Every structure is written in structure tokens, then in C-alpha cells.
Amino acid sequence: MPFYHGLKSYIHDPARGDFPHYPGKQAWIAGRLLALRRDLHDAIGRDRRPRSLIVGSWNIRAFDDGTPRLDESYHYIAEIIGNFDICAVQEIKGDLEPLDRLRKLLGPGWEYFVSDVSTHKGGNNERMAFLYNTNRVFFRRLVGELVLDPDDLAGSDQFARSPFFAAFQADWFRFCLCSTHVIYGGTSADDKVLRAEEITQMTRMLVNRAKSEDQVYILLGDMNIEKRDGPIMQALRDSQMEVPVFPATNLLGDKHYDQMAYTVQGAATRKTRLIRSGLFDWRRSVFGPFPQTEFDMLPAGEKAGPSRRLAHADMIAHYKPVCDAQRAAAGKAPYSDFERSYGLWTTFEMSDHLPIWIELEVDYSDEYLERYV
Known part of the structure; x- marks a missing residue:
């Protein structure tokens, strides 16, 4: 559960000059958090199964670059991520102080690690991060990036932003998350072909790894998929990965940028079992x-x-x-x-993307015991 004790410092005291432009700041943030907690419970918490795993993904716009976010935005972002057990975040910028502030708001049970900054062409000076609740998930000491052979990708010799992966375990479930922010590049036919090819190559590599490793691979992130029935989405569906159905994730409700896919075949003895999937729209409770x-x-x-x-x-x-x-x-x-x-303005306080999530079964103890009956 996120920490709230920092709210004590948001007191309007004209004698000290505290928050002269924001009288009632403490009460405002607390009220919005209460509304947000109610919405999160209705969307995610109320129907959650005991001992399941909730995996989230969120492109948090330019976190944190340009004009600093308001204090309250950090609280709202932490409240949302705190309802996941692990969350892949895209568009982390070079300065890690904002990410560390977010981790502290999530509480002492949370950790994170990040990729290096993508400084090459198309990388947009971004990092990718995994934040995870150590009470539910533990890191299996494997982290890396997907790297292509020079001739694997037509029109480029490498991914614009190297997909970032790490291995974890929750109860009986061994899994590897691979976070991606697929190149956007533009709207021409050639640009869309490159996006589809990036997805094809990522899924090919993960499916091949899953064939020889006792773990499930989950690809997630901002894949810049515009249409549910377009060629970029088809590249994801054509993989040998399972693709849950998510609503549109942009704020206008007409783009399907953010997606997840997971392996269901391979060396893993405990298969991936999807319980639920969804999108969380924070606008009903914060910012609008x-x-x-x-x-x-x-x-x-x-x-x-x-x-x-x-x-x-x-x-x-x-x-x-x-x-x-x-x-x-x-x-x-x-x-x-x-x-x-x-x-x-609100997209730079929260994001221009809505977070997505899946709930997976992770307790296979009954099946294991039944082998001996």
C-alpha cells in the first residue's frame, strides 16, 4: 500500500509562506486519493483472486522531463501502480530522482531497476523500468536487452529502443517480462511496416527462448499499434503468443497503442493461465x-x-x-x-496513455500434489 504520511507536509501556512498558491492542498489530494482508491477497488481489487499475480504496463509520458510534475501527481501515479504486483513503465527519462520518489511513495516493499538511456537515433533519450512489490514478486537475478543480428530488421540494423527484460517469480510461476516501446517514426506505410517488423522480431525471439527455458515470457508495453484490425496488430496476433483484448489506451479512445502478449507453449511446465485483463481510466477520479x-x-x-x-x-x-x-x-x-x-497539461501530469493490466494464476500447488495421489 502506498505511503501517505507525506500529506502532513502539505499544510497552507501563510506565516511561513507554505504553498501560497495552493490553499487546501492537503485536503484536495486526500479527497482525490479516496476517489481514486474507490475506482481502483471497483476495477481491479474487488474481483481479484487470492494469491494471483497482477502485471501492469504504463507509458507515463516523459517521466519526468520538462516542467516538474505536481506533488499530487506522484501520489496518484503511485496509487495506481500500487494496485499491481509488478509494472513495466515506459518513457522514463534520464534523471532517476523522480522514479526514486515514486518508489518511496509506493512503500518499503517496492523496488525498481531501469535500462540505460537510449541516446541513439530514435531512442528519444528514454529508459524503461520495472517496479515490483517484493512481498509478491522476487527478482531472479537475470536482466538484459534483446539484440538483433544486423540483417534481421529491414530498414534498420537494430531496435529503436532495445526491449528490456528481467526474470521474476511469484509463487510457483516463473516468468520473464520484456518491456518495449516500439518505434513510432511517422504515419507512412514504410513507418508502419517497420513497427510491425519490430514486433515480429521481438515475438520470434521470445517464443524461441520459451521453447528451451522453464519460464513464461510476457511481452508488454507501448507497441504503437493504432488499429485493432491493422497490420501492426496482426504482426502481434501472428506470433505464437497469446494476446488478450484491451480497449484503446490513448485518451481519445481510438488507438490501441499498449498491449501485452505471453507464451503458452514451450519448456515451461506450468502454463500461463489468464484470469482477467483490463485497462484503468484514472480520469473519473483525478484530473478528468x-x-x-x-x-x-x-x-x-x-x-x-x-x-x-x-x-x-x-x-x-x-x-x-x-x-x-x-x-x-x-x-x-x-x-x-x-x-x-x-x-x-494533464497528459504531462499523469500521461497520454492509460495503464493496462492482466491477472494471472500463480498457485499450482494442487496440481503438483495431485501427481502423488
């Missing part, structure tokens, strides 16, 4: 938009109390002075039209 029409239809209990829903107009009114002060502190002018820019 939560349309006024939906707000008007809410039961009375959701319009009052600390975890109440807030209409989109209320969110904008609250955050305008906060954003103005944030940008002034960074030496930037305020947005000329905050209401119009609000959606863009």
Missing part, C-alpha cells in the same frame, strides 16, 4: 474530464463527502491558479487559454 452530464446523473452520495466526483468545470477552476504558479516557478508564461490547454 468528468462531463457535467455524467456528474448530474450521479447518486447524491457521490456528490458529497471527501471522495466525491467533481465536474470538469470544477477541475479546471481548481487547477488554473495551480498551473499558473507551476509554470511561473519554471520560468514559463501561463497558458493563454487554460481551458483549451487543460487536456494537454
Whole structure:
């Protein structure tokens, strides 16, 4: 469970000059966290099976590059990731202090490790990270990157961002996560071919590894898949990996960028068993938009109390002075039209992607004991 004791420091004290632009900061963050916790419970926690494994993946936009995120955004991101047992995160930037801050908010049971910065062409100066709950998952001391032979990928001699993998175990389940951020490059036909080829080569390598290793391989991340029925998605489906169905993961709801796939055949004696899969939309509880029409239809209990829903107009009114002060502190002018820019601003506080997750069975003890009966 994430730590909340840091909320004690968010007290508005005019005598000391604390948070002069943000009166009520402590209560605001606590109220949004209560709403977020309720949504996370409804979406993930309520139907979770005992002793299952929940694997998440989230492209957190430019974490953390440019204007520093608000304190509260770290709390919200930690609350979401804390509902997973392990989470692959893409678009981590060079400075690791923000990631360490996130880990501390997740609590002492959480650890992380990251890839090096991708400084070559197409790498966008990004890292990839795994954050994991050591009470549920342990690291099996294997970490690496997928590397191609020079002639494996047409139009390039290597992945734009090397897929990052590490081996873990949860109960009886031995698995290796491979996180990827597939090249985007553009919208031309050739660009899309390269994206599909990257996916084809990744899945080929993982399937081949699974044939000789007693572990399951899970490929996950931002695969820049635009259409569910397009050629890039087809490259993932054509692999010998199982592909759960996820809704669109961009904020407009029309792109299927983020995906997961896992091996089901190979040397692993305990097969991958999917219990559930899903996407979590944090906008109902933090930042929005939560349309006024939906707000008007809410039961009375959701319009009052600390975890109440807030209409989109209320969110904008609250955050305008906060954003103005944030940008002034960074030496930037305020947005000329905050209401119009609000959606863009929230993508740099949370993300322009929604996190996805799968729940897997990891307790195979009954089957093992039945061998001896």
C-alpha cells in the first residue's frame, strides 16, 4: 500500500509562506486519493483472486522531463501502480530522482531497476523500468536487452529502443517480462511496416527462448499499434503468443497503442493461465474530464463527502491558479487559454496513455500434489 504520511507536509501556512498558491492542498489530494482508491477497488481489487499475480504496463509520458510534475501527481501515479504486483513503465527519462520518489511513495516493499538511456537515433533519450512489490514478486537475478543480428530488421540494423527484460517469480510461476516501446517514426506505410517488423522480431525471439527455458515470457508495453484490425496488430496476433483484448489506451479512445502478449507453449511446465485483463481510466477520479452530464446523473452520495466526483468545470477552476504558479516557478508564461490547454497539461501530469493490466494464476500447488495421489 502506498505511503501517505507525506500529506502532513502539505499544510497552507501563510506565516511561513507554505504553498501560497495552493490553499487546501492537503485536503484536495486526500479527497482525490479516496476517489481514486474507490475506482481502483471497483476495477481491479474487488474481483481479484487470492494469491494471483497482477502485471501492469504504463507509458507515463516523459517521466519526468520538462516542467516538474505536481506533488499530487506522484501520489496518484503511485496509487495506481500500487494496485499491481509488478509494472513495466515506459518513457522514463534520464534523471532517476523522480522514479526514486515514486518508489518511496509506493512503500518499503517496492523496488525498481531501469535500462540505460537510449541516446541513439530514435531512442528519444528514454529508459524503461520495472517496479515490483517484493512481498509478491522476487527478482531472479537475470536482466538484459534483446539484440538483433544486423540483417534481421529491414530498414534498420537494430531496435529503436532495445526491449528490456528481467526474470521474476511469484509463487510457483516463473516468468520473464520484456518491456518495449516500439518505434513510432511517422504515419507512412514504410513507418508502419517497420513497427510491425519490430514486433515480429521481438515475438520470434521470445517464443524461441520459451521453447528451451522453464519460464513464461510476457511481452508488454507501448507497441504503437493504432488499429485493432491493422497490420501492426496482426504482426502481434501472428506470433505464437497469446494476446488478450484491451480497449484503446490513448485518451481519445481510438488507438490501441499498449498491449501485452505471453507464451503458452514451450519448456515451461506450468502454463500461463489468464484470469482477467483490463485497462484503468484514472480520469473519473483525478484530473478528468468528468462531463457535467455524467456528474448530474450521479447518486447524491457521490456528490458529497471527501471522495466525491467533481465536474470538469470544477477541475479546471481548481487547477488554473495551480498551473499558473507551476509554470511561473519554471520560468514559463501561463497558458493563454487554460481551458483549451487543460487536456494537454494533464497528459504531462499523469500521461497520454492509460495503464493496462492482466491477472494471472500463480498457485499450482494442487496440481503438483495431485501427481502423488
